[in-house]
Structures are given as structure tokens and as C-alpha cells.
Amino acid sequence: MSVDAGDTDSLAVLLSKDADVLIARWVALTSAPLRGKVSEAELTRECRELFDTLVAAVSTGSRDFQDPAFVEVRAALEELSRNRARLGFTPSETVVGVFALKRAMLETSGQRTGDTGLREVIEFTLLLDTLGLWTFECYARAREEVIAQQAEQLLELTTPVVRLWDGVLAVPLVGTLDSARTQVVMEKLLEALVETGAEQAIVDITGVLAVDTQVAQHLLKTVMAARLMGAECTISGIRPQIAQTIVELGIEFGDITTKASLADALLYAMRRSGVDVVRKRAQVG
Amino acid sequence: MDRIPILKIGQVLLVSIQIDLQDQSVLALQEDLAEQISATGAHGVIIDISAVEIVDSFIGRMFATIAATSRLFDADTVVVGMRPAVAITLVELGLTLGQVRTALNLEKGLAILGKLAAERELAEGLDDLDEPVQANS
Numbered sequence: 257m258s259v260d261a262g263d264t265d266s267l268a269v270l271l272s273k274d275a276d277v278l279i280a281r282w283v284a285l286t287s288a289p290l291r292g293k294v295s296e297a298e299l300t301r302e303c304r305e306l307f308d309t310l311v312a313a314v315s316t317g318s319r320d321f322q323d324p325a326f327v328e329v330r331a332a333l334e335e336l337s338r339n340r341a342r343l344g345f346t347p348s349e350t351v352v353g354v355f356a357l358k359r360a361m362l363e364t365s366g367q368r369t370g371d372t373g374l375r376e377v378i379e380f381t382l383l384l385d386t387l388g389l390w391t392f393e394c395y396a397r398a399r400e401e402v403i404a405q406q407a408e409q410l411l412e413l414t415t416p417v418v419r420l421w422d423g424v425l426a427v428p429l430v431g432t433l434d435s436a437r438t439q440v441v442m443e444k445l446l447e448a449l450v451e452t453g454a455e456q457a458i459v460d461i462t463g464v465l466a467v468d469t470q471v472a473q474h475l476l477k478t479v480m481a482a483r484l485m486g487a488e489c490t491i492s493g494i495r496p497q498i499a500q501t502i503v504e505l506g507i508e509f510g511d512i513t514t515k516a517s518l519a520d521a522l523l524y525a526m527r528r529s530g531v532d533v534v535r536k537r538a539q540v541g
Numbered sequence: 542m543d544r545i546p547i548l549k550i551g552q553v554l555l556v557s558i559q560i561d562l563q564d565q566s567v568l569a570l571q572e573d574l575a576e577q578i579s580a581t582g583a584h585g586v587i588i589d590i591s592a593v594e595i596v597d598s599f600i601g602r603m604f605a606t607i608a609a610t611s612r613l614f615d616a617d618t619v620v621v622g623m624r625p626a627v628a629i630t631l632v633e634l635g636l637t638l639g640q641v642r643t644a645l646n647l648e649k650g651l652a653i654l655g656k657l658a659a660e661r662e663l664a665e666g667l668d669d670l671d672e673p674v675q676a677n678s
Binding site: 453 | 569618622623624627628629631632633637638643644645646649650
């Protein structure tokens with residue numbers, strides 16, 4: 257949607273005429289609901305930047321947000337939203353800056369025109385903005401709940417403790433290991449050791465794509481903790497690349513037993529618990 | 542101050558810690574235990590900490606100290622029933638128990654001491670046969 261050049265200029269002129277007063281009021285309206293989460297100077301800088309790009313876009317005569325003239329406005333808003341999201345702001349707190357400009361403009365222009373009909377309409381659109389915002393806020397919250405729930409389920413699902421043999425437990429790890437996950441693994445494994453009374457545990461990392469010093473540290477801690485409780489813990493399935501990384505990083509596994517494959521680790525664990533595997537003699541005929 | 546009881550079962554001394562440990566009771570336990578091992582000539586000490594929920598570095602060191610003391614009397618020490626949370630705490634504190642053996646529960650702890658005692662008898666028997674001169678070294 258585009259209007260003719262005369263109107264465009266008038267809006268741009270209206271915006272930039274009392275720019276300083278408008279921006280000051282805008283910043284004040286924006287900072288009130290943020291309760292000091294962002295400094296006044298920072299807000300002023302953001303608002304002025306957004307205001308300048310907006311005036312520049314408006315003065316081209318375009319009123320369509322999808323228009324190329326609004327590229328810079330979109331970029332500025334995207335950056336602002338990303339920053340707010342990273343700092344943990346709610347959608348309302350993020351968007352309040354944009355809507356506050358409307359109120360600021362109403363207040364500054366209202367002082368001059370005093371047109372009550374127009375005022376009513378603008379007041380009502382302000383209310384509608386709030387309604388829309390509330391809807392979005394609820395929607396975003398529901399989405400975040402779903403995501404948090406899924407993350408938690410994933411954490412539970414991806415760390416099963418399985419019983420491989422009488423007195424032998426195994427934890428097959430798959431995917432990326434971070435501190436939170438290794439913590440869960442550690443706790444679940446140790447709990448399972450107590451419950452089952454198993455003396456052998458195997459942590460299989462065949463499905464782990466990368467190991468850094470922190471993850472290695474967590475694995476070592478798991479093994480040490482299992483040892484303190486009176487169980488023996490073997491690490492199996494270290495990929496060739498990971499083995500190289502571990503050596504390059506200079507991580508010392510000390511006297512912790514590591515085996516190439518889960519099968520080797522199982523055999524070792526069974527032998528340690530006094531079970532041996534014997535192949536039947538080939539039957540003839 | 543509560544004193545922790547030390548029970549004798551055959552050649553094994555059993556220390557079952559059922560209270561929240563204070564530094565004073567830990568020190569008292571170390572003294573009592575040294576006297577008891579010396580008096581009874583026990584060959585093994587089992588410390589049951591399945592009821593202990595909170596540990597600090599002082600208590601962590603207690604195990605190593607008791608083990609070192611027992612070793613002077615030629616007795617082996619086994620710590621049994623450590624809870625996962627306690628194990629994690631000790632690891633986070635960077636403490637290792639040194640020469641202390643661990644077992645998941647009392648039964649397994651007794652089994653370990655039994656096996657050690659059998660090995661010791663065998664070794665001492667052989668020592669006596671081969672080199673009677675060094676038997677008491």
C-alpha cells in the first residue's frame with residue numbers, strides 16, 4: 257500500500273518536526289514497563305536509531321512494511337528483538353518499544369491538534385495493540401512450555417540405564433554431551449547401582465560425536481563416583497577421532513579401564529564378576 | 542557428643558554410622574577404632590555409611606585416615622553403602638579415598654574382607670614355608 261508523495265512528506269515532516277521531544281517521550285514510555293532492565297542511554301540510542309531508519313523509510317512514500325524501503329527498519333527491529341530475547345525479556349517487554357512510539361506521538365501531536373474524534377480512534381487502536389500483544393504473550397508462553405517439556409523428556413529418554421548381565425549395567429550415550437546431560441547420566445547410573453547392587457558399569461560412548469575437556473571431566477567424575485560406591489566402571493566405544501582429540505587435549509584417563517567396543521567391555525565386566533564365556537565345540541554332522 | 546558404636550563380628554570390626562557426623566565424633570571414632578583394632582587384633586574394618594547423607598572434606602579425609610591407621614595394625618578397611626549424592630560430592634571435592642576399598646553394601650563388604658583374609662592366610666602360610674626368617678617383616 258502506497259500513498260502519494262505529498263502525504264508521505266507530511267508524515268515524515270510530522271515525525272521529524274519535534275523529533276527530540278517525541279523521542280524523549282518515547283524513551284520514557286518504553287523504559288517505564290522495563291523497570292530498569294535496560295539503561296536509559298542504551299534505550300535512547302536504540303530508539304533514535306529505529307526512529308531515523310523509520311523516518312527514512314516513511315519519507316520514500318512507502319507504507320508497506322514488506323517494501324524494500326523498510327529493509328533497514330526490519331533489520332533494526334530484528335536486532336532489537338534478538339537482543340531482548342537473549343536477555344530473557346518477555347514478548348511484551350520486547351515489543352513495548354514499538355507501540356510506545358504510537359502513544360508518544362499521540363501525546364505530542366494531541367497537544368497541538370486537540371481533535372477528540374481522532375484521539376478516540378487512536379486510544380482504541382492502542383487498546384487493540386494491547387489485546388493483540390496479550391494474545392501473543394500467551395501463545396509464546398504456551399510454546400515455551402511445550403519446548404521445555406520436550407527438552408526434559410529428551411533428557412530422560414536419551415539416558416537409559418540397561419542391565420546387560422547379572423551385575424552388569426550399561427549406559428549407551430547418544431548425541432551431544434553437555435554438563436546437564438552428563439549430570440543426569442551420572443545420577444541415574446549411581447542410583448541404578450544402588451538399586452540393583454551391580455558391581456560393574458559400562459558407559460558406552462559410541463554414539464557420542466564430540467568430546468571436549470569438560471565432557472571428559474564429567475565422564476571421569478562418573479567413574480570415580482562409581483568407584484567410591486564400590487562399583488567398577490568401564491568406558492567403551494571411543495571413536496577414532498575422539499581418541500585423537502583426547503590425546504591431543506592431553507586428557508589423562510589414568511587407571512580407568514577403556515575398551516574399544518561394548519562387546520569387549522561386556523566380556524571384561526563379566527570376567528571381572530567371575531563369569532566366563534566359552535564357545536561350544538563345533539558339532540559334527 | 543554421640544559416640545559411634547564399634548561392633549565386633551568375628552575378625553571384623555563394624556562401624557555403622559547412623560548419625561550426622563560432627564568433627565568431634567569423627568575424631569573420637571578414630572581414637573576408639575585404633576584402640577579396638579589394637580585390642581581385638583581384627584583383620585578387617587567395615588565402615589557402613591548408608592545412612593550418611595551429608596559429607597564434607599573433613600569426613601572425606603576420615604576414611605583415608607582410618608584406613609592408614611588400620612593398615613598399621615595390618616587390617617583392611619572397606620567403606621560400604623555410600624549414597625550416590627555423597628559419592629558425587631566427594632568427587633566434586635576432589636577427594637579420593639586412597640587405599641580404601643569400597644563396596645555397594647555390607648554383604649559385599651564382608652565378602653571382600655573374607656576373600657582378603659583367605660588370600661592373606663595363603664600368602665602368610667607360603668611365606669612361613671619359604672622364608673621363615675622374614676615372616677614377621
